[in-house]
Each structure stands twice: as C-alpha cells, then as structure tokens.
Amino acid sequence: MTNQFRQDPLSGDWVLISPARAQRPENKEHIPFANHDCPFDDPQKTGQEKPVAIYAHGQKTDIPDGWTVQVLPNKYPAVLPGQCGPVMEQGLFSVAAGVGSHELVITRDHDRHFANFTDEEMAEVINIYRDRYIALSADPCTAYVMIFHNHGVLAGASIFHNHSQIISLPVIPPQLQRMFERSDVYLKKTGKRLGEELLAEELKNNRIVYKNQKFVAYCPFASRSPYEVRIIAVSPRSDFGALSDGDVLPLAEAMREVFGRLDKVLNDPDYTFYFHTAPPRATDGALDWHIEVMPRFSPAAGLEFSTGVFVNTVDPDEAANKLRSVTL
Template sequence: MKKTVTTLADGRELIYYDAGDGEARGGYPDRRPLEPAHRNAQTRFDELQGEWVAIAAHRQDRTYKPPADQCPLCPSTEDRLTEIPAPDYEVAVFENRFPSLGGPDGGRCEVVAFTSDHDKSFADLSEDEVALVLEAWADRTGELLARPDVTQVYCFENRGEEIGVTLSHPHGQIYAFPYVAPKMDRAVSRAAAHRARTGRNLFDDMVEREAADERVIEQNEHWIAFTPYAARWPYEAHLYPKRRVADFTELDDAQRAAFAPIYLSLLRRFDGLFPAADGGPGRTPYISAWHQAPKRAPGAQTEVALHAEIFTVRRAPGKLKYLAGAESGMGAFASDTTPESAAIALRGAGR
C-alpha cells in the first residue's frame, strides 16, 4: 500500500491510499480559496444520562444533497474543484470540513471516500478495492488512537437518503471520540461484569453461542456473520472475526485476506432483501458500524472485540422502521420482525 499525505487549502489533512506504487497524488494542490477550517465543536456532559453530547452548530451549513456534477467527493477537474484535488484516486481520507468533533475538547472527524466512481456502492467494489479500504481503516485507527485527545475510533458507513445521507458518493466516516461513546461504554461495563462473574470473555461466549444457532447467515474460516438474538432492527447482522481482536490494527494477514469476500457478500445480501423495480438488486439503506476497543477504559483493550453491526431502517418494501415514542424517548426497542426470520431472509438474499 502507498500512502500519500498532503494538505487542503484550509489546512485540513488529506491522505491518499493506493494499492501499488503509482502516481504521487500529493502533487496536485488544492486551488480553492477556502476560509480556515471549522474547529469550534464542543462536548458537553449530560449528568442525568451519564453521556457526552457533541455540540457543532456550524454543521447547519454543511453541503446538502448536491447534484452529481457538483459532488465534493469526486476527483477534481479543470472546471470543478472538489475536496480531492487529484484527477483520480483509489481511497482518499480527509478531515471533515464540518466536523462534529475537533474543537478545544479534542477529537477528530474524517471522511473516507471508498472510490472515485460516483455511481458505485460499497457492494460494487472488487475484493482488492475492499482490501485497500480495510488497510485505510487500520492505518487511520492506529494513527488516531495514538493521539492524546482520542479515546475511541469509530469507522462507519451510512448509505441511502432514508438513513439521512446528504452526499450520494460512496463514502464513510471516522469519528475519533475524545470520550467513550455511550453504546461502547455500556459494552465495556457489561464485559467487565461478565469477566468478574464467569472468568470468561463476554464477546467470545456470545459468538460461540451464536455460531451454534439458526441465526447464522454465513461464515468462512476467519469470520462469522449472524443476526443477533436480541436484534433491535428489522434486518440486522453482526460480523465478527473468529479470533477476537481489539481493533483493525490487530487483524492478521489471514483475517484480512478473508474479510472482503464475506463483507461484500453480507452487504449484497442486504441489497437483495428489497429488489429494484426491474427485478435486479436494490440499494437498501443501511448503517455499517464498526466497534473497536477504546483507550483509557479499564479492561477495554483486552475485553472488547472488533465487530461490525449492520442494519437497515427498511422493514418491508416501501416501509421504514421509524423510532417511535418508546424507542426515541426511552431507548426501549421493539422489533417488527423476529431475528430468526430475518436470518432466513438474509441467507436467501445473496447475489
């Protein structure tokens, strides 16, 4: 992998990742007359819930559903200058121009452009392209965790307008939190309690239990995907490496080589749930959320397991799963499907 680090006109960092020793893409300067980047986000603590909240009022002005010919994630041309100055790229990562984190309280938000092809989706990538994205995730995880103002690194992808995506170009984001996010904080506590009670790892026990159940969607020698026993969303899948690791940086060569086929297959199964009008695969809206062990949380590095939680807000053709009063107001989920039936549907939806 070749990594090229450069700087955008407003001082933000831009990193190109290439599979081979190709062109030095950093030779293309950012020619836009940009104002200095926003770095005024705040974090505030909710004492009642025991959770941190990011305050980022400048995000009201972020780019919102631009037409394809004005996409800020496409490569730059002579007539159109974008966030990526090079005329082509494989994977590009840059600091978000409208970050939720990164003010005086620390943290950082990055955008990961998976491909220069505006019309692709992650599921359309080749296995080699996915392998390069994985290398970028691992590299960013290692570098961000090394920062003193970062506690947890969260890589994720939102796809589809129903999810709230405002840029249709295939991309994801990385949030480098200066604190432990609420969901991870609960997982760390549960894992510690399980270790104290049983002497075993909670994630290992759960994966072993799920591997013997009817909710397994697919697996290979190094990875397993299943619908969890207490799934919150109508269609939800979790993907784990069979050998527990704390984050992307700890994956060995065999795990990395086996990743792309199963991850692509899983995303394509989600697309197969709701076919397009012409009978072909659809573009199911989803969130793919990668959980990694945080720093400075007692026991987290040895107890928390890297894994993805993938889910869609679509519960049936033309119908969305809205978070109603109990779910939005109390965090008390009620699923519209059984996890067992969702696993059957996902097993049958591959392409």
C-alpha cells in the first residue's frame, strides 16, 4: 500500500501508515533478571509494602504461602495518599494535588508472562483488576482509574517479573477526555454508540484477529504501532467495573489469544496494554470500555513528540492477517 494518514475516530489522533519507512520490525531478545535479584519473587522477604490483598487461585487469603497473585502498594508511587481538593487556577496555570493510589498486581512465577498463562490464570488477574478498580473508584477523590501493564524494557518495565499497575488519579487525562467528548458528540448526532459502530465496521473488514461469543480483538484502522490490537465486548458498555462474572473467562480467553499470537508472530515483543473505561460516577457515558495492546519496537521520537502523529510501519490489515493465521 502507499503511505496514508488515518484518523482514529475514538481519539481524533492522526496516524501515518508508512510501510515504506521500515521493514517488518524485529524485537530485541529479552534478558531476564536473575531470580535472586527480583523483589517480587517473595515480596514479604524483600521489604515490599504490606499487601493490599493476597490471592490463592482466585480466593483471598491472609497467608502468603501458596499465593498466586498479590496486590501491593507501589514502593515508588507516581501519586501519594492524601487529601484531595479542587483544581486551583494560578493565573494561566492550573494545579491539582498529586494524590491518589498506585498499586501493583504481581503474579507469582518469575519467568511466566501473560502469553504463557492459561485462561483460568488470566481470569484470576482480570477479577483482581475489576475488584481493585471498583475499590479505588469508590474514593470521592478519584476522577479516573488507569489499569496498565508494561512488558519489556522498551515498554518501560524496570522489573522483568510479571506485574501490572493500577493508579487512581484526581484528574481525567486529556486523551481520555477527548475520547469521552468525541463519543458523546457522535451519540448525540447519530443516536448510535461510536464503539458499536466501529466494531461493526471492523467486523465487515479484514482486521479481526480473534473473536468469541463475548469479545472481539482487531487491529484498528488507525493503529499507532505495528500490530496494535484493540479488545472490545461484542455488546459494548461504558464501565469496566460492571463486567459480569460470566464475561470474565471469555475476556481472559481473548486476552490470552492476543498475547499468545503476538508472542508467536513477533517473538516475545515488548508491549504495553491498558484499559480505557468510563470515569467513576459517569458510568453511563458514551465511550465503550476496551483494552489497547501496543507492541513497542522503539521509543517515541521527534515526529511523535512534536506533532502527536505516530508512524506505523506495518499495514494494520497485514498485521491482522498474520496474527489471525497463527495456530496456538
């Protein structure tokens, strides 16, 4: 295909699809941390904070022995517990207290990442994401809860051991605010939900990676990175916290399929995934919650920083075809 600018209907961001700029990206080989250096192999013996919760195969427990997942306060948090207040205007500047919660969701095995999980293991993690999302959303100081996971150095992971992060924020991030507004405008203009309309279009096209009865994974028309995948419910809704128990295992299956296919096609790529969902107390909004999975091949550079335009060197149709064709 020829180079082409594409706009993401959800965010409004422009992306340059430029296959001529580079050949298929090849990711570096991972270098695992030695187990004896890992602070997460045995958090209770390495000076970590007191756990928020400990789980053994999906059940909460007070006993560390036999744990499968732990939720810990981040030892180096981006935000700190404290009293929130209104956004203050100081002339041209706006200021808000940097308060909130910053938690880690740690799985037990040092060398096993989500691409190697079973559906049941992935479901346990999703249940914990949902539980902590609901708990943090209940804080009146919380304007937004962000769930994300970095795998590999290029994705920003400083520790090899599998762990996700959940942060509650006192402000709504501007990218999310734009997505809420664009979805709301579309709903008012057409009477239809933008997420549902996008999904219907993707189902007509050739960018579906995986589909089960509850969830669809596809490479977005305006993918920002090679092999970017979006996971969304077949019947979308705004609030991740409202995910039903019956939908947890199908979501786990979809996520495991995506991670496994990326692992097989790209040889264990660095990647980031994150949830986009409605803010607390606005759970009937027009934006449908979804997960973005972005393989990371290089840091953002001058064009991305100066314009906000990402350059994607792989046609999303080609990426979807390769991911879809893999047998796990």
